[in-house]
Each structure stands twice: as structure tokens, then as C-alpha cells.
Amino acid sequence: MSFYITTPIYYVNDLPHIGHAYTTIACDIFSRFHKLKGEETFFLTGTDEHGQKVEKASLAQNKDTQIFVDEMSKNFRDLIPYLGCEIDDFIRTTENRHKSAAQDLWNKLKDNNQIYLSNYEGWYSIRDEAFYLESELTKTENGFVAPSGAPTEWVKEESYFFKLSEWEDKLIKFYEINKEAVLPKSRYNEVVSFIKGGLKDLSISRTTFKWGINVPQEDNHVMYVWIDALCNYISALNYPDTKNDSFKKFWPGVHIVGKDILRFHAVYWPAFLMAADIEPPKKIFAHGWWTNEGQKISKSLGNVINPYEIIDQYGLDQIRFFLFREVPFGNDGDFSKDAIAQRVNADLSNNYGNLIQRIASFIIKNANSQVAKPEKLEASDDRLLKSFDETFENYLNHMNNFQIDRALKNIFEYLSEVNAYVDNQAPWSLKKTDIKRMQNVLYVLTLITIKCSILLHPVIPNSINKILNIYNLSLKDLNLKKIKDFNPKIIKLNQPKPIFPRIEL
Ligand code: ME8
Numbered sequence: 001m002s003f004y005i006t007t008p009i010y011y012v013n014d015l016p017h018i019g020h021a022y023t024t025i026a027c028d029i030f031s032r033f034h035k036l037k038g039e040e041t042f043f044l045t046g047t048d049e050h051g052q053k054v055e056k057a058s059l060a061q062n063k064d065t066q067i068f069v070d071e072m073s074k075n076f077r078d079l080i081p082y083l084g085c086e087i088d089d090f091i092r093t094t095e096n097r098h099k100s101a102a103q104d105l106w107n108k109l110k111d112n113n114q115i116y117l118s119n120y121e122g123w124y125s126i127r128d129e130a131f132y133l134e135s136e137l138t139k140t141e142n143g144f145v146a147p148s149g150a151p152t153e154w155v156k157e158e159s160y161f162f163k164l165s166e167w168e169d170k171l172i173k174f175y176e177i178n179k180e181a182v183l184p185k186s187r188y189n190e191v192v193s194f195i196k197g198g199l200k201d202l203s204i205s206r207t208t209f210k211w212g213i214n215v216p217q218e219d220n221h222v223m224y225v226w227i228d229a230l231c232n233y234i235s236a237l238n239y240p241d242t243k244n245d246s247f248k249k250f251w252p253g254v255h256i257v258g259k260d261i262l263r264f265h266a267v268y269w270p271a272f273l274m275a276a277d278i279e280p281p282k283k284i285f286a287h288g289w290w291t292n293e294g295q296k297i298s299k300s301l302g303n304v305i306n307p308y309e310i311i312d313q314y315g316l317d318q319i320r321f322f323l324f325r326e327v328p329f330g331n332d333g334d335f336s337k338d339a340i341a342q343r344v345n346a347d348l349s350n351n352y353g354n355l356i357q358r359i360a361s362f363i364i365k366n367a368n369s370q371v372a373k374p375e376k377l378e379a380s381d382d383r384l385l386k387s388f389d390e391t392f393e394n395y396l397n398h399m400n401n402f403q404i405d406r407a408l409k410n411i412f413e414y415l416s417e418v419n420a421y422v423d424n425q426a427p428w429s430l431k432k433t434d435i436k437r438m439q440n441v442l443y444v445l446t447l448i449t450i451k452c453s454i455l456l457h458p459v460i461p462n463s464i465n466k467i468l469n470i471y472n473l474s475l476k477d478l479n480l481k482k483i484k485d486f487n488p489k490i491i492k493l494n495q496p497k498p499i500f501p502r503i504e505l
Contacts, residue, residue, distance in 0.1 A: 003034035004253030007045040008261060009091065009232050012072035013057035016079050018305035018335065019258065019290055019297065025320055026287065026329065026404070027256050028085035032458035033399050036480045042250045044236050045080065046091035047073040051225030052126045055211035065211055069094055079307060084316050084462055091236045093213075093228055101235030102228050103216045108240070108276040109162065110216075120159035120203040123152040129225050130264075131203055148260065160205040160221060167271040168199045174270065174280060182266050183402060184330040187259065187286045191266040202268060230269045234278070242278070252282040262286040285402050288332035305335060314503060317460035318344045324404040324459055325412075341503040348460075351415045352452075353500035355422070359445050360470055360496040366431055367442055370492045374440035381444045384421050387414060388448055392483065395455050404459065411455055418448055446471065446491050451483055463499050470496045 005027045010020050024045055031043035048054075049069040058068035073092050080087055091098060109115050123132045127150035137144040137152060144152045175181060175192050182188040205221040206212065212222030231239070233255065237247040257265050262284070270280035292303045311319055322340045325347065327333030363371060377385075391414040398407035422445065430438035450471055457464040457475070468474055472492055 001034075001037075001039040002249045003031070003039045003041045004237075004250035005030050005034075005041070005043050006233050006253055006255050008255075008257050009046040009048040009093065009229055010076055011051075011054060012047050012049050012069050012076070013054050014299070015072075016076050016307065017297065018292075018307055018310070020076070021079065021083055021307040022290060022323055023256055023258060023287065024080065024085055025083055025323060028083070028087075029320075029324065029404060029458045030254070030256070030399075030402070031086070031088075032461060033480075036454070036457060036475070038479060038481045040249065042088045042246070042253075043086070044089050044091060044233070044253075045076075045087055046089075046232055046236070047076050047093070048225070048229045048232075049073060049092055049094045050212040050222070050228055051129050052206075052209055052211070053129055053225075055209060056126065066094065082308060082311060082316075084320060089236050091232050093232060097238075098232060098235040099213050101239045102213050102223060102231040104240040105231050105234070105272070105276055106223065106227070107216055109272065112275055112277070114163050114166075114275040115160050115204070116163070118159065118161050119157070120161075121156040122154070124155045125150040125152045127151065133200075155208070157207045158220070159203040159207070160215060161201040162204045162227070162272070162275070164199045164202045164268070164271055167274065168195060170274060171195050171199075171267065171271060174274075181280070181283055182262070183283065183285045187262055187266075187330075191262065194263065195267060199267070199271075226264050226268065227272065230264065230272065233269075233281075239278075252279045254283045254285065255281050256285050256287065259286040259288060285330070287330055288327070291332065291334050293336050294334055314340055314344070315500075317463040318348065318500070318503070321348060321408075321460050325408045326405075328405045329402055338505065341505050344500065345502050347412050348500035349502045351412055351419065352456075353498065355415065355419055355445075356449055356467060356470070357496055357498060359422070359427075359442065359449065360493050362427060363442050363446070363493050364495055366427075367439060369494075370490055371439060371443040371446050373487060373489050374443055377440070377444070378437075380421065380424070381440070384418065384444060384448065387417060388451055389484070392451070392455065396480070399458075407455075408459065411452055415452060418445070418452075421445070443491070446493070447487070450478070450491075451486065454478055454480065454483055466497075466499055470494050 007023045007027050010016065027043055031041045035041045054069060055065055058065040061068060077090055123134060123137060123144060125132060125146045128146055128148050132146055132152055137146060142151065146152055172195055182191050204224045204227045205215050206224060207220050210222060212225060213228050215221040215223055233253060237251055238244045255265050265284045273280050291297060292305055295301060295303055297304055322343050326339060326343055363369060391410055394410045395407045425441045427438045427441050453464050453467050470493055478486055
């Protein structure tokens with residue numbers, strides 16, 4: 001089995017913020033989860049460097065555009081390890097490998113009679129890099145505004161068009177058969193009704209500026225930035241060589257995107273691909289939008305959240321955990337300091353961290369730093385172990401369905417059960433009355449803690465590596481395939497250090 005996951009490639013007109021970090025961490029979580037299941041995974045991210053928006057940003061800084069994008073792309077690349085993400089490739093649309101792949105895709109569409117030359121006249125938003133129908137816009141004092149709030153301008157120029165209208169029925173059919181190709185369900189419905197509303201041919205080249213990939217055999221046209229950008233997902237797999245190992249292994253892939261760019265991914269991209277005789281993506285998941293203490297995040301409001309700052313303030317895994325436990329993946333979320341503190345303290349510090357700390361320290365002090373597999377279990381132990389097996393099944397289902405919040409909720413509900421078991425069994429009392437039973441309880445607790453930690457690894461990998469260290473284990477010893485049969489004779493422990501200190505507001 002193989003698994004290919006991608007983030008959108010981010011525009012380099014500005015610095016990365018919490019929204020970009022969110023999508024990248026989501027992909028990291030899924031990539032790690034599938035790797036932990038034993039699959040071969042490929043996690044791609046990168047930067048979108050062409051188009052008017054980026055060119056304008058470079059001109060505003062009086063910089064040569066290539067030098068500007070080199071600098072800006074580096075900001076996105078450098079952020080990745082800081083987010084605790086492990087990627088397999090980083091693609092830039094100004095790289096030759098990408099430019100030639102995009103031109104090959106163009107040629108293929110042309111050979112398949114999918115492109116024609118005409119004139120575009122209509123509304124365009126540079127901020128969204130999108131064409132709009134007048135019916136989609138709102139008239140304000142400052143002109144026509146896009147649904148995103150972005151200003152638009154009237155453009156009139158010679159343009160190549162892609163015959164998108166010819167793909168209406170085929171797309172509807174594709175989505176009828178592949179009902180989970182777009183998730184969540186509400187987004188799927190949105191996409192299908194948009195297509196059913198009728199598709200117009202799409203302008204795919206521009207003549208009024210030069211910062212883009214040249215249309216093959218054309219001096220005056222550069223490609224529309226979205227056909228260029230979407231192609232990144234296959235240029236990174238060495239398109240047009242569709243017979244090479246990575247293309248064969250990894251295409252079609254899973255695209256995680258924000259809801260703002262769903263239409264490009266779920267309508268234009270599958271149409272381009274089918275028109276070029278390539279399979280459409282396996283899945284497109286559109287997640288929600290983050291606000292800051294209830295307000296839209298924007299430069300003009302001065303409330304952009306810098307990922308470096310919040311990670312330094314709260315801790316990397318604390319932020320990763322908060323972002324994906326707090327808000328159902330797919331819904332909008334609000335970033336608030338109170339909410340981070342409450343979530344981290346309740347789940348990571350109290351429920352999970354204290355359990356590890358308490359039990360491991362107790363074992364070190366009272367059981368010679370080790371636990372041994374019991375000969376006989378009691379009904380309460382069996383119940384707890386059986387309940388883990390159910391938790392594990394639910395976890396797999398939720399994670400396979402991109403429901404990270406539910407997968408986490410399920411683990412933390414189970415950890416509450418484990419804490420209740422500790423209170424009921426009271427190993428500190430057993431120490432005085434029944435040492436054998438105390439040792440058995442400690443083994444069950446250690447085993448369960450280790451198993452839960454493996455499930456949490458995709459979301460909080462650094463902390464889990466430290467926790468596994470307490471038990472002299474690493475991911476080499478244990479993964480999601482081995483977890484059911486994990487039952488070692490002896491587990492030796494090292495002194496734990498506090499992993500999740502409480503956040504004081
Ligand atoms: O759209 N909340 O790039 P982009 C959640 N280059 N996610 C957010 C967010 C927020 N407030 N702000 C940004 C582009 N994002 C194109 C993509 S792909 C072929 C080309 C995330 O820099 C979210 O994933 O504007 C959103 O879709 C993406 O950043 C937009 O990044």
C-alpha cells in the first residue's frame with residue numbers, strides 16, 4: 001500500500017502564518033499515521049511562485065522577482081521542521097522540473113484538442129488569482145468585490161481557453177461514482193451543485209504580464225497561475241513520465257486544502273487531468289478557516305498569528321494537539337489563548353501526562369524500575385485491555401476518514417477509563433497488602449500507556465518519542481501493525497521527566 005498526501009503550494013507574496021502551518025501539520029499527521037500502518041508514504045509541500053499577486057509583492061519591495069521568490073520560498077521551507085513536520089519533497093513552481101512538466105501538460109491538453117485561442121473579457125481578482133462572473137460579485141463603493149472580500153478588476157485580453165464546459169457531465173458522473181472523493185460531505189455537495197449549475201470554458205493564459213510559465217510555442221502568453229500551480233502535484237512525481245516508479249506508486253493522491261480553494265481542486269484539476277488522460281485525485285479534503293479570538297486573521301487587523309511565536313510560547317506538540325483536538329477537522333476554528341491552556345491542561349497535563357508520571361515514578365520507586373508480564377489477569381484487567389482494542393479500532397476508522405479530532409477524543413476518553421482503573425486498583429494500597437497484584441496492575445498500566453502513546457504519535461511525535469524512551473522503546477519496536485500483539489515479558493523503565501507542564505495563563 002502507498003499513500004500520497006499534499007498541501008496546497010503556498011503563495012510567496014507574504015510570510016507563512018498559522019493557517020499555512022495548520023494545513024502542513026494536518027498532512028504531516030496523516031503521513032505519519034499511514035507510515036505507522038506500514039504503508040509507503042510520500043508527503044509533498046512547496047511554494048506557488050508565479051502570477052500577478054506574487055509579482056506585485058516583489059515590485060512593492062523593489063526587488064527582482066526571482067530574488068524575491070527565492071527569499072520568500074525559504075521562509076516556508078524553513079518553517080517545516082519547526083512545525084515538527086517530515087516532508088518527502090518540497091516543490092517550487094519556478095524550478096525547471098516543474099516548468100517543463102506544466103508545459104508538457106499544456107501540450108497534452110492541446111494535442112487532445114482541449115485548448116483554443118479566443119478573448120477573455122470579465123472580472124479578475126489578483127488577490128484570489130481567480131476569474132469571477134458578475135453574478136458572483138457584490139457591488140460596493142469600491143467596485144465589485146469577490147465572495148472572499150477581494151477586490152476585482154475588469155480585464156480584456158487575448159487568452160487561451162480550456163474546454164471546461166465539455167467536462168460537466170463527466171465530472172458529475174465521476175462524483176456520482178466516487179461519493180467520498182471530496183470530504184467533508186457538505187463540501188462534496190457544494191462541489192456537485194456548483195458543477196450542476198453549469199461550467200463555462202476557463203481562461204488559462206494571460207498576456208498582460210510576464211511572470212509565469214511560457215505557453216509552449218507562444219511568445220505573448222504565460223500560463224494562468226492556477227493551471228501552473230495545480231500541476232505541481234504531478235510534476236513532483238516526474239510527470240510526464242507516468243511509467244516511472246513514483247508516479248505509478250503514488251498517483252492518484254490525496255489533497256488537503258483550505259475551503260477557499262476547493263473549486264480549483266475539485267472542479268478544474270480533475271477536469272484538466274481527465275482531459276490529459278490522467279486519473280483524477282483520489283481525495284480532496286477541504287478543511288475550515290481559523291480566526292483569531294473571534295476575528296478574521298488579516299494583516300490590516302494586525303492579528304496575524306506567527307507560528308514561531310506560539311510554538312515558542314506554548315510548545316510544539318501542545319500547539320499541534322490543540323489545533324487538531326479542539327476543532328473537528330473540516331470545521332472553522334477560533335484560536336484563543338484560554339482555549340489552548342484549557343485543552344492542554346485537561347488532556348495532555350492531567351489526563352495523560354500525570355498518568356505516565358505517576359505510574360512510571362511509582363514503578364521506579366516500588367517495583368525495581370520494571371514490570372513483568374502477569375501469569376494471570378483479573379476481570380478488571382481484561383476489561384481495560386478489551387476496551388483498548390475497541391478504542392484502537394475506532395481510532396483506525398476515524399483516522400482513515402480524516403477525523404483527527406474524533407480519533408483523539410476517543411483516546412482521551414479511554415485514558416479517563418485508565419485513570420479510573422488506577423484509582424480503583426490503588427497500587428499504593430496493594431503495596432501493603434498484595435505485592436503480586438500490585439505488580440500485575442503496574443504491568444497492565446504500562447502496557448496500555450505504551451499502546452496509547454503509539455496512537456498519539458502522528459499528532460505529537462516529539463513528546464511521544466520522549467515518552468517511549470521512558471520504556472526503552474522506539475518506533476522501531478512498535479507500530480500500528482504490531483500493537484495488538486505487543487505483550488513483552490519485561491518492560492524496564494527510565495526515570496520520567498515532566499513532558500506536559502501545565503500552562504498558567
Ligand atoms: O491558495 N485558516 O495559496 P495560499 C486555515 N497558492 N487555513 C488557512 C488560513 C486560515 N486562516 N489561511 C491560509 C493558495 N490557510 C494557492 C494554492 S495549490 C495548487 C495553490 C491555508 O498561500 C489553507 O490551506 O493563499 C489555504 O487553502 C491555503 O493556506 C492558501 O494558501
